[in-house]
Amino acid sequence: MRTIAIMNRVLKELFRDKRTLALMFLAPILVMLLMSVIFNTNSTTDVNVGTVAVTQKLNKEMGSIKHVNVKTYDTKSAAKKALSDEKIDAIIKKNGNNYSLTYANTDSTKTAAVKLAFKSGLTATSISQLKAALKKSTTGMVKLQAQLQAMQKQQAAANATTNSSAAAVAAKQAAATKSTSTNNSTKSTSQTTPKITNHYVYGDKDTGYFAKMLPILMGFFVFFFVFLISGMALLKERTTGTLDRLLATPVKRSSIVFGYMLSYGILAVIQTIVIVLVTVWLLGIEVVGNMASVVVINLLLALVALAFGILLSTFANSEFQMMQFIPLVVIPQIFFSGIIPLDSMADWVKDISYIIPLKYSGDAVSDIIMRGTSIFNEGGNILVLLTFLIVLTFLNVVGLKRYRKV
């Protein structure tokens, strides 16, 4: 009852603070739009492809594609040097019938562009080869038919005399043309499916920078704003004396904490829905899994952020001191959240990530968005988030004892 009253009041206050509300909803949209623009406009940048022992035809085909420059190298080592000197973005090497592609992959859009260029170049080449082969075999067929006709004519002409030797020669010739044409066609089909192996200097084929960042980024916005705004709100309650006054009524300490949780939980749900919709409709990011699951995980993260914000606000004496927690508490979360691959870090650094709530929500949301994992298979991550939530909430309820002893 009192919890609901506190929730209503907090919501009323929040919805009257238009600027803060705008910050919560518009800032993430703005930042994500900016990021998607910045990280995705690279598709128009030029990519430089180095080729080693690739047919002239393929070089020409790829070179004719917009924004693709082809440089030919004689040896693989020369190409590799150019790759490490950042002169080229990828190497295409032909080994017999197969291709080996090496990408710098520092920029996933360039990698994608090279892949596309190679594919279309290869297709174009094989199509023209196929065409040529087809042409050859058609001319062969025409020749054969002509020969056959000639043969029939000859047969007809030499009906009485029966020039069997001429017929034998013609048949031999026809068989020979036939065999060359089949040879040609088998050759061309074998060339359309060469084995292609991809190598990445950095990352792997799943590296799509924005796509990888997005699920974590989403959680980060939820965490950041809920942490900051709820922390500030409770700080304000404390400094204006409303908290003291609130505690001078028979209200339970837990009611205050739960009231805040409910109101900010509602806000976080709206915020997450807005962010998810923006990413899906505006930025065109594909969500493989269930969107409701994404909202649920982010709601959980928001509640952790809320409890965290409330807890830390008790250590701050002013709004400015609350802001000081951003570089200390919020920014480090990004580093350990998984935006930067954790496997490449030292073990002791990796261990830090276990106490970062954003890591767990990031893992879970990434799985749901990119791999379509069911929320029921994210039990581990959810359990950790819940543990965070319960411990922090408990600390908050106990922590309010500072202001009232019962």
Next chain:
Amino acid sequence: MTNAIIELNHLAKKFGDETVLKDINMTLKKGEIIGLIGPSGAGKSTVIKVTLGMEVASGGSAKVFDTVMPNRQLLGRIGYMAQTDALYDSLSGRENLKFYGLMKGIAKQDMAKEVDHAAKVVDLTDDLDKRVSGYSGGMMRRLSLAIALLGNPELLILDEPTVGIDPALRRQIWKELGSIRDEGRSILITTHVMDEAELCDRVALLLGGKVMAFDKPASLEAQYQVDTVEDVFLKAEGVE
């Protein structure tokens, strides 16, 4: 004493090494206004905090309604007004009153009546639907007082209620406090305004963590052989 509303018995309070209250003995009876006076830092607010159960006594005991504080349920029977206004700026006066009313546990059906009554006492009826952020300092103070009056509590604890309130309204408020007392309810009030102290039934003079004097204003004046409570205050403090 059966009719003691507040009973402070050898109350002591330490914050770390700092002793704020040494030995406070004070009783507030039913239907009585007690004024708590003393210089800044004498521990007036601490007395109130311990009485409300915000802080726990380091020694002695604080009893309200014959129950040792802290006790959460009892808070519903106490109307408290802090030194700071403690209002929600973005809410209207009425919303503030309603919210605190709900926190105090006033039933929904009585709420409108209670809110109107409290607003009438502090003369805020016309401004009740304005946002508090548009209020003047005096209006905020009045709203804060109205919140304390909600639900007709048996005990009012007011920390400097008349700061920033103009004389006419102050007189009106004291009139209201008088009628509250006449209804048999009790008031503990801290003040810096000495002529207000004259209006109290009894005055407790707090100095250096102790109650230096606790009596009727007239008796105090006689005891210190001065004409006003202000002089009592000055004499007790050693300023002359």
